[in-house]
Amino acid sequence: MITKTSPEVGGMGHPIKRKEDSRFIQGKGNYVDDVHLPGMVYGHMVRSPYAHARLKSINTEKAKQLPGVLAIITGEDLAKANLAWMPTLFFDKQMVLATGKVLFQAQEVAFVVAEDQYSAADAAELVEVEYEELPVLVDPHKATEPDAPILREDREEKSNHIFHWEVGDRAATDKDFQNAPVKASVHAISQRCHPAPLETCGCVADFNKATERLTVYLTSQAPHAHRTLFALVGGIPEQNIRVVSPDIGGGFGNKVPIYPGYVCAVVASLTLGVPVKWIETRSENLQSTGFARDYHMTAEIAADRDGKVKALRVKTLADHGAFNAAAQPTKFPAGLFSVCTGSYDFGNSFCEVDGVYTNKAPGGIAYRCSFRITEAAYLIERAIDVLAAELKMDPAEFRRKNFVQPDQFPYKTPLGWTYDSGNYEGALNKALEMVGYKELRKEQAEKRKKGELMGIGISSFTEAVGAGPAHTFDIAGIKMFDSAEIRVHPTGKAICRMGTKSQGQGHETTYAQIVAQELGIPASDVIIEEGDTDTAPYGLGTYASRSTPTSGAATAMAARKIRDKAKKIAAHLLECSEADLEWETGKFFVKGAPSKSKTIQEIAFAAYTNIPEGLEAGLEAVDYYDPPNLTFPFGTYICVVDIDKGTGEVKVRRFVAVDDCGNVINPMIVEGQIHGGLTEGLAIAFMQLIDYDENGNVQGGTFMDYLIPTAVETPHWETGSTCTPSPHHPFGAKGVGESPNVGSPAAFVNAVVDALSHLGVKHIDMPITPWKVWSVLKEKGVVS
Amino acid sequence: MAKKQTVRLKVNGREREADIEPRLLLVHFIRDRLGLTGTHVGCDTSNCGACTVVLDGKNVKSCTMFAVQADGAELLTVEGLIQNGQLHPLQDGFKQEHGLQCGFCTPGMLMSSYALLQRNPNPTEEEIRWGISGNLCRCTGYQNIVKAVQYAAGKVAQGAAK
Numbered sequence: 025m026i027t028k029t030s031p032e033v034g035g036m037g038h039p040i041k042r043k044e045d046s047r048f049i050q051g052k053g054n055y056v057d058d059v060h061l062p063g064m065v066y067g068h069m070v071r072s073p074y075a076h077a078r079l080k081s082i083n084t085e086k087a088k089q090l091p092g093v094l095a096i097i098t099g100e101d102l103a104k105a106n107l108a109w110m111p112t113l114f115f116d117k118q119m120v121l122a123t124g125k126v127l128f129q130a131q132e133v134a135f136v137v138a139e140d141q142y143s144a145a146d147a148a149e150l151v152e153v154e155y156e157e158l159p160v161l162v163d164p165h166k167a168t169e170p171d172a173p174i175l176r177e178d179r180e181e182k183s184n185h186i187f188h189w190e191v192g193d194r195a196a197t198d199k200d201f202q203n204a205p206v207k208a209s210v211h212a213i214s215q216r217c218h219p220a221p222l223e224t225c226g227c228v229a230d231f232n233k234a235t236e237r238l239t240v241y242l243t244s245q246a247p248h249a250h251r252t253l254f255a256l257v258g259g260i261p262e263q264n265i266r267v268v269s270p271d272i273g274g275g276f277g278n279k280v281p282i283y284p285g286y287v288c289a290v291v292a293s294l295t296l297g298v299p300v301k302w303i304e305t306r307s308e309n310l311q312s313t314g315f316a317r318d319y320h321m322t323a324e325i326a327a328d329r330d331g332k333v334k335a336l337r338v339k340t341l342a343d344h345g346a347f348n349a350a351a352q353p354t355k356f357p358a359g360l361f362s363v364c365t366g367s368y369d370f371g372n373s374f375c376e377v378d379g380v381y382t383n384k385a386p387g388g389i390a391y392r393c394s395f396r397i398t399e400a401a402y403l404i405e406r407a408i409d410v411l412a413a414e415l416k417m418d419p420a421e422f423r424r425k426n427f428v429q430p431d432q433f434p435y436k437t438p439l440g441w442t443y444d445s446g447n448y449e450g451a452l453n454k455a456l457e458m459v460g461y462k463e464l465r466k467e468q469a470e471k472r473k474k475g476e477l478m479g480i481g482i483s484s485f486t487e488a489v490g491a492g493p494a495h496t497f498d499i500a501g502i503k504m505f506d507s508a509e510i511r512v513h514p515t516g517k518a519i520c521r522m523g524t525k526s527q528g529q530g531h532e533t534t535y536a537q538i539v540a541q542e543l544g545i546p547a548s549d550v551i552i553e554e555g556d557t558d559t560a561p562y563g564l565g566t567y568a569s570r571s572t573p574t575s576g577a578a579t580a581m582a583a584r585k586i587r588d589k590a591k592k593i594a595a596h597l598l599e600c601s602e603a604d605l606e607w608e609t610g611k612f613f614v615k616g617a618p619s620k621s622k623t624i625q626e627i628a629f630a631a632y633t634n635i636p637e638g639l640e641a642g643l644e645a646v647d648y649y650d651p652p653n654l655t656f657p658f659g660t661y662i663c664v665v666d667i668d669k670g671t672g673e674v675k676v677r678r679f680v681a682v683d684d685c686g687n688v689i690n691p692m693i694v695e696g697q698i699h700g701g702l703t704e705g706l707a708i709a710f711m712q713l714i715d716y717d718e719n720g721n722v723q724g725g726t727f728m729d730y731l732i733p734t735a736v737e738t739p740h741w742e743t744g745s746t747c748t749p750s751p752h753h754p755f756g757a758k759g760v761g762e763s764p765n766v767g768s769p770a771a772f773v774n775a776v777v778d779a780l781s782h783l784g785v786k787h788i789d790m791p792i793t794p795w796k797v798w799s800v801l802k803e804k805g806v807v808s
Numbered sequence: 809m810a811k812k813q814t815v816r817l818k819v820n821g822r823e824r825e826a827d828i829e830p831r832l833l834l835v836h837f838i839r840d841r842l843g844l845t846g847t848h849v850g851c852d853t854s855n856c857g858a859c860t861v862v863l864d865g866k867n868v869k870s871c872t873m874f875a876v877q878a879d880g881a882e883l884l885t886v887e888g889l890i891q892n893g894q895l896h897p898l899q900d901g902f903k904q905e906h907g908l909q910c911g912f913c914t915p916g917m918l919m920s921s922y923a924l925l926q927r928n929p930n931p932t933e934e935e936i937r938w939g940i941s942g943n944l945c946r947c948t949g950y951q952n953i954v955k956a957v958q959y960a961a962g963k964v965a966q967g968a969a970k
Contacts, residue, residue: 041903048911049899051846051886055912058845142831222850222858222912222946273848273912274946306851528910528947696906699949727855727944735937735950 026541026687026755029609034548035541036755039692043552044532053271057303059228059241065094067289067302068144070134070151071312072126075162075383075720076173077155079125082134087150092143094296096151097135097288099123107291109178110257113281113499114357116186117178118347118386120284125158127175127346128385129722130311135288137300160383160720164320164343167380175346175381184381186348189357192374192439200335200372204326208411213789214399214769216318216343216384217712218310218724219391219704220732221527223273225313226303227286229293237264238293242286244269244555245279245525246565249499251557253282256500258290269555275527276704277389280351280567281314311725314351315384315714316391318343319399323364323407331415333426336373336438338364338403344379347386352395353497353504353564359395360488362439366404367448367486367658368426373438383720392704392765394489394568394654401485405770406787409482413781418465419774420456423484424449434751441488443656444758447684450746452484455660455682458744464664472782477667479779485767487657489759490573494650499564505650506574507561508582510539512643514632516625517549520582523563524575525555529761530693531571535579537689541755542583543590544610544624561646569657569759572689573750578649580754585645589631593643594622596636655750655758659683661702661771667779669807672798674710674776676739681768686749686758694760699741701764707733708765709772713791731791780804815879819844820888830876834868835859837875838885846886846915850944857943860916861885867923869942886915889922897963898922898956907956909947916943921957929968930961 029035047053084096099121102108109117122133134151138144159173166172167184174182201207228241238260244250247267255262272279289302304313319340326335342358344350352359358377365373391398412422427448428435435443464480471478494503507523520535536550554560563575587607594612595602598620605612613621622630631643664678681698688694711731715723724730749756769790776792777785783804788796801807812827819842826841838847838861847870850858859870862884889896898921901907908914917940924931924939931939936957937950945953 042906044911045903045908048908048914049886049895049902049918050890051844051915053846053911055845055848057839057849060843141836142829220946222856222910222944223848224850272910273850274910276946303849306853306856530909692906696909696948696952699951700909700947701949703949704946726853727851728853732855732944732946734941734944735954736941738937738950741949741951 027609029541029544033540033544033546033609035537036687036689037691038537039690040533040537040547042530042533043536044530055223055271055273056226056228056241056243059270061228061230061299064228064299064301065137065139065296066141066144067292067300068136068141068148069132069285069308070136070148070153072122072129072131072133074126074155074157075129076158076160076175077126078158079122080154080156083152084134086152087136087147090143090147090150092139093136093147094139095137095292097121097291102291107287110282110287112347112349114348114350114352116348118349120287128383129720130308130385132284135292137292137296162382162716162718162720164341164380164382167382175383186344186379186381187357188376188378190374190376191362193372194374196372197335197337197374201324201326201337204334205329206327206415207324208407208414209322209324210407210410210787211322212403212406212787214317214319214321214402215790216315216714217391217708218315218714218730219276219278220310220730221274221276221278224304224306224309225279225283227289228299228301229289230299231293231297233297237266238290239266239268240290241268241270243272243279245275245527245567247525247555247557248523248562249502249564250282252502253500267557269525272525272527275567276392277316277351277567278314279527280389281349283313307726310714310730311722312385314349314389315345315387316389317399318388321399321403323403325407325411327411331417331422331425333368334371336365336370338375340377342377342379343382343384344388345382345384345386348379349386351389353491353499354395355496361396361400363397363441363486363488364400364404365437365439366401367428367484368408369428370438375439384716390567392701393762394491397488398766401766402770405483405485406773409774409777410786413786419482420452420461423452423482442653443486444653444750444752445748446486446656446658447746447748448484448658451658451682451684452660454744454746455662455680458682458742459662459664459678459680477669477779479665479775481663481771481773481775481778482660483767483771483774484660485658487763487766488654489569489657489762490651490655491568491570492654493652502564503650504564505648506563506570506578507646507648508575508578509561509646510582510586510644512586512628514629516545516628518545519551519553520579521553521560522575523561524566524571526566529566529571529697530690534689534693535576538576538579539583542580543586569762572757572759573651573655573753574649576757577651577754578647581649582645582647585647586643589643590624590627592636592639593627593630597622597630652752655686655753657683657685657758657760657763659763659767661767663771663775665775665779667797669801672794672801674792674797676706678742679739680742680744681764682744682746683760683763684746684748685760685763686747686753687756689757695743697761698743698764701762702741702768703733703738704765705768706738706772709769709790709792711791813876815876817878817880818882820885828875830874832875833871834873834875834878835870838870844885844887848912848915850912855944857916857920858913860919860943862919862923865926867920886918889918897960901956901959905952905955905959907948907953913943913945917945917953925961925964929964
């Protein structure tokens with residue numbers, strides 16, 4: 025149990041208002057596009073209109089004539105510095121600027137630098153590029169056919185096949201399927217989409233020729249990792265690179281990779297010796313930077329006649345686009361996809377994934393999730409519903425029957441993961457009660473008699489977050505620990521710096537609450553600083569809901585180191601032995617004599633003014649925390665929909681979300697995260713799609729046709745919680761930011777399919793647009 | 809480069825004048841020429857609303873206008889909401905009700921909400937949702953923004969009743 029501090033201290037569990045809000049509500053945030061440096065110039069990217077074409081020539085003469093134009097960089101220029109290609113975050117490489125040919129529409133071809141952004145854009149229009157079109161590969165299913173064009177001529181292997189990966193026992197699983205009396209399968213596509221944070225990606229690269237230092241203001245979710253990659257790839261000594269990640273306008277995984285525009289801006293600044301700003305437009309953001317998903321999945325479940333699941337078999341085709349730029353730090357090509365057994369107690373299981381290249385933008389990144397776990401959670405929650413329907417069992421009861429039970433934790437899954445803790449039935453029960461499940465089923469039956477379409481969808485997901493244990497997770501070899509440094513000032517106030525980087529998650533508030541909890545220094549007296557690699561301790565950044573599981577843990581551990589030292593100082597001040605002291609939030613007191621005490625503030629002052637002999641001055645600590653395991657948050661979501669038969673429009677009438685993320689630091693912020701994640705889940709289920717036509721033209725490349733929900737489409741969310749602490753985290757927390765995005769798509773889709781199940785509908789692929797629903801209704805003869 | 813034109817307008821109560829290219833977007837004028845970087849750019853198709861400002865009492869997306877079109881107008885940006893060191897009730901509401909996360913959409917949301925409350929001081933939830941439907945938010949799911957606007961409407965009504 026966590027001891028609750030007073031609201032004045034504001035430790036864990038208090039819904040204190042966010043410290044960071046004051047600047048944002050006054051227009052005083054400092055996002056990368058707000059960075060303005062003396063002498064700054066502007067970059068603009070020239071991009072390919074073709075998805076696959078030979079690059080015949082680039083003529084920059086006319087562009088160079090334009091007043092204000094300072095430089096035009098092409099792939100050939102970069103090749104001279106060995107920078108035309110750069111490594112991706114997953115054992116592949118990608119072109120910075122094209123040489124030889126282009127492989128996707130909107131690929132980077134040349135970088136124009138001019139004195140102002142309008143001139144840069146004008147000059148980009150004047151760059152003449154001659155292309156020779158090549159056959160285009162769009163459909164991933166055709167990537168390995170004999171007549172498919174080979175996209176990656178740079179690779180030794182002349183094939184569009186990137187990897188085959190499998191895990192589990194194929195033979196034993198196949199045997200279980202042969203013997204199973206009941207089988208069900210579903211083919212589901214987790215469609216290509218894009219995180220589209222409201223702020224696009226960008227940077228200001230500032231190379232100072234006098235000091236030879238490069239400062240890069242960068243929309244980076246992982247500033248330290250990016251600094252090291254700049255050093256390794258660019259050959260700049262690491263001490264001469266400073267990455268500053270200023271306020272970030274949302275990330276959701278989009279801002280984990282390094283993009284060609286960053287590299288071009290750095291090269292331009294190195295060349296020109298002035299700061300170079302490059303901010304992508306929204307269209308560039310959607311068309312060229314880290315897309316997510318594009319998993320084409322089949323799941324089969326073998327079960328007993330009484331509805332007990334036995335075996336799971338999963339086969340998936342992954343479309344990675346032109347370069348495998350998967351931003352994920354596991355050793356597995358499909359990341360955490362093998363958590364696909366979900367919340368259920370399967371026996372033998374087998375999962376295989378094949379990755380292919382196509383003429384599309386490179387990826388895929390982990391969009392508000394841990395590296396393919398959204399795909400996994402969606403697939404299993406869909407498949408469970410399909411099987412329940414096959415067996416004519418209620419989907420809630422079916423889940424209850426097959427859950428991993430509380431006494432099975434720590435639970436080892438057949439595909440190799442160890443879940444830390446869980447009580448799946450507890451969350452399900454609470455959600456059923458909150459939504460009024462029995463009454464809703466009655467209502468549904470009555471509505472069906474009247475020909476009205478109403479559906480109830482359940483998703484009882486298991487998440488896996490907090491990458492991660494160093495033995496499994498690394499970026500370019502750098503282990504996935506994370507860090508915190510706490511410095512307590514003489515007056516008892518503190519500054520803390522972390523290796524993570526908030527993009528809206530509220531770190532400036534929640535980390536301060538951890539310090540408050542551990543040291544009794546009021547959260548309002550603690551400043552949190554992140555994102556400047558010159559000052560923050562080394563860390564791997566914020567994604568995969570890892571901040572609380574890693575840096576949050578490091579914060580607690582660093583605070584405990586400070587408390588250990590504080591105890592020595594308190595013993596000195598109270599003239600007693602350490603063994604005689606006890607800790608109570610914010611002070612040490614002598615056992616049996618509570619009036620003899622020293623507050624943390626008094627101890628802090630003594631740390632600089634009255635230090636016991638043999639002890640170093642000061643009161644600070646650093647901790648690098650390598651978690652022993654991931655954490656596994658979970659929950660049950662229930663969605664209720666009504667469908668308009670005339671238009672095919674789906675209205676989300678209710679949505680109940682019961683989350684269990686262990687011990688909570690700030691319930692207000694947790695609830696906010698859940699609202700936001702559910703809204704992105706809604707967007708994925710019903711709206712967001714990056715599609716391509718047969719010529720590789722991107723459809724969904726602007727906010728005109730890549731649909732984002734507004735306040736009008738977004739329903740009122742109803743939230744609840746259960747609490748099953750993580751047994752291995754220092755304060756029992758698990759992380760929450762991504763659960764709602766991981767768990768909710770299946771709830772929406774299950775609700776729509778449930779509304780149509782009596783018509784024989786088993787599955788509809790996302791995004792479920794009114795047109796798709798109406799087409800199904802027409803096909804089933806419900807409308808003419 | 810086209811011949812420059814002179815624009816004069818009142819921004820957050822202060823007279824401003826500048827010689828600008830006719831094609832300069834209002835949002836770039838506000839951000840780059842006036843240095844008021846609270847107004848953001850989130851898209852290139854006038855969908856997201858991050859650039860929303862209040863022009864002669866109406867909320868407009870400042871990326872859809874040329875600065876020369878605002879000649880003679882009265883402009884309010886997020887920086888002008890605070891009065892005599894006092895946060896506007898909407899600003900307070902966004903903080904109290906956790907109506908923001910990354911903060912990037914917040915200035916635009918505040919300005920659309922400001923214009924909404926000017927038109928309709930006591931909006932229903934549905935009216936608020938429609939009132940901010942020109943502004944996208946990727947973080948909050950809108951629910952707490954709705955509560956923030958309700959909070960502000962309540963405060964303004966209280967203030968008027970006093």
